[in-house]
Amino acid sequence: MAPRDRLVCSRCQESYPLNDLRWRCECGGPLDIEHRPRFDQRSIDDRGPTLWRYREALPIGVDVPPVHLGEGYTPLLQGRVAGYPVWLKQDHIFPSGSYKDRGAAILISHARSLGVSHVVEDSSGNAGAAIAAYAARAGITCDIFVPEDTAPAKLAQIRGYGARLHRVPGDRQAATLAAQEAAETTYYASHVWNPFFLHGVKTFAFEVWEQMGRRAPDALVLPVGNGSLLLGAAIGFQELLAERKIHRMPRLIGVQARACAPLAAAYEQGAEVPAPVAPGFTRAEGIAIAMPARGDQVLAAVRASGGQFVTVSEEEIVAATRAWWRHGFAMEPTAGATLAGLTRYLSSSTRDREIIVSSITGHGLKASASLPDLFGERGP
Numbered sequence: 001m002a003p004r005d006r007l008v009c010s011r012c013q014e015s016y017p018l019n020d021l022r023w024r025c026e027c028g029g030p031l032d033i034e035h036r037p038r039f040d041q042r043s044i045d046d047r048g049p050t051l052w053r054y055r056e057a058l059p060i061g062v063d064v065p066p067v068h069l070g071e072g073y074t075p076l077l078q079g080r081v082a083g084y085p086v087w088l089k090q091d092h093i094f095p096s097g098s099y100k101d102r103g104a105a106i107l108i109s110h111a112r113s114l115g116v117s118h119v120v121e122d123s124s125g126n127a128g129a130a131i132a133a134y135a136a137r138a139g140i141t142c143d144i145f146v147p148e149d150t151a152p153a154k155l156a157q158i159r160g161y162g163a164r165l166h167r168v169p170g171d172r173q174a175a176t177l178a179a180q181e182a183a184e185t186t187y188y189a190s191h192v193w194n195p196f197f198l199h200g201v202k203t204f205a206f207e208v209w210e211q212m213g214r215r216a217p218d219a220l221v222l223p224v225g226n227g228s229l230l231l232g233a234a235i236g237f238q239e240l241l242a243e244r245k246i247h248r249m250p251r252l253i254g255v256q257a258r259a260c261a262p263l264a265a266a267y268e269q270g271a272e273v274p275a276p277v278a279p280g281f282t283r284a285e286g287i288a289i290a291m292p293a294r295g296d297q298v299l300a301a302v303r304a305s306g307g308q309f310v311t312v313s314e315e316e317i318v319a320a321t322r323a324w325w326r327h328g329f330a331m332e333p334t335a336g337a338t339l340a341g342l343t344r345y346l347s348s349s350t351r352d353r354e355i356i357v358s359s360i361t362g363h364g365l366k367a368s369a370s371l372p373d374l375f376g377e378r379g380p
């Protein structure tokens with residue numbers, strides 16, 4: 001943390017001290033962190049293979065003790081889509097089983113350094129599990145609000161970490177409203193609103209950069225619900241660009257489930273804010289977000305990078321999930337949706353020899369209750 005780091009509103013530019021406990025601007029807009037990262041190659045090389053090797057690039061002081069579970073520096077493995085090589089970040093092997101640990105580790109470390117003893121969060125499952133895991137590690141108590149229809153394994157996982165679980169009747173938005181009411185009196189550890197989460201997720205970009213020989217790929221194919229991975233990756237690569245570690249931004253390709261695609265629709269319409277949608281059922285529960293709070297930022301980041309959106313059907317999600325399991329990659333259907341999007345993107349792209357990085361965002365055991373349906377007697 002440098003002395004001039006501060007929170008800045010993404011809508012009206014109002015600023016607040018970095019250690020302010022507020023979760024949004026007075027105007028209602030989401031807050032960003034203004035921060036000058038440092039990449040000290042010697043310090044990076046001296047540290048072990050975790051995301052804490054980029055300490056000087058994180059907006060928390062180097063003297064703040066990290067709350068950690070050994071997270072980060074996940075393998076970047078090569079896979080093939082119709083014979084075409086692609087690079088897959090193995091973010092399903094994080095301690096809590098999803099990439100959300102990147103954000104949770106930094107957010108909870110920051111919260112503990114402020115003396116916070118209790119946090120609240122709302123989630124379709126994985127962010128709640130990650131916050132619950134790191135809160136447990138830190139000795140912080142937490143309340144997690146989830147929609148009623150959250151996958152059973154994710155509910156059990158959140159309870160297993162000792163969090164208080166609230167199943168909120170209604171849709172995903174109802175869980176958000178319940179958490180925000182609780183956040184009036186306690187710290188909001190939101191993976192959507194809290195910018196420390198995004199500054200943990202940005203380590204995805206730093207790891208890819210190092211693992212590719214300190215270069216940026218040509219394109220990133222990433223899932224988008226609220227857009228925390230896409231925005232975090234965009235911040236990371238922008239910081240690398242600003243520090244002249246790379247020469248240009250990768251194109252950002254956002255994948256949405258066709259049943260709930262407010263950002264893909266806005267992109268098609270040339271709109272700057274998410275399009276109103278009536279969400280249908282999707283197996284990609286982790287990206288079923290009808291009203292993404294940072295949707296304007298996601299649209300701006302995708303457009304500025306020269307990227308695009310793709311949408312995938314339920315059939316494509318199931319087919320991709322099954323196909324990748326059969327190559328040894330155990331992923332939940334939300335992660336399968338990203339790889340379905342990768343296939344779709346490659347089949348439409350006319351670019352030659354493009355270097356593409358994607359991510360396996362959530363472990364297959366997260367969806368254990370639906371595995372018999374995917375692979376059992378009722379399966380293929």
Ligand SMILES: *Cc1c(COP(=O)(O)O)cnc(C)c1O
Pocket residue numbers: 098099100126127223224225226227228229230286287289332334335361362363
């Ligand atoms: C949270 C999550 C996503 C999408 O993240 P957003 O921030 O909503 O864009 C994708 N895959 C998995 C497995 C997730 O848990």
Ligand SMILES: [Zn+2]
Pocket residue numbers: 009010011012013014025026027028029
């Ligand atoms: Zn504002």
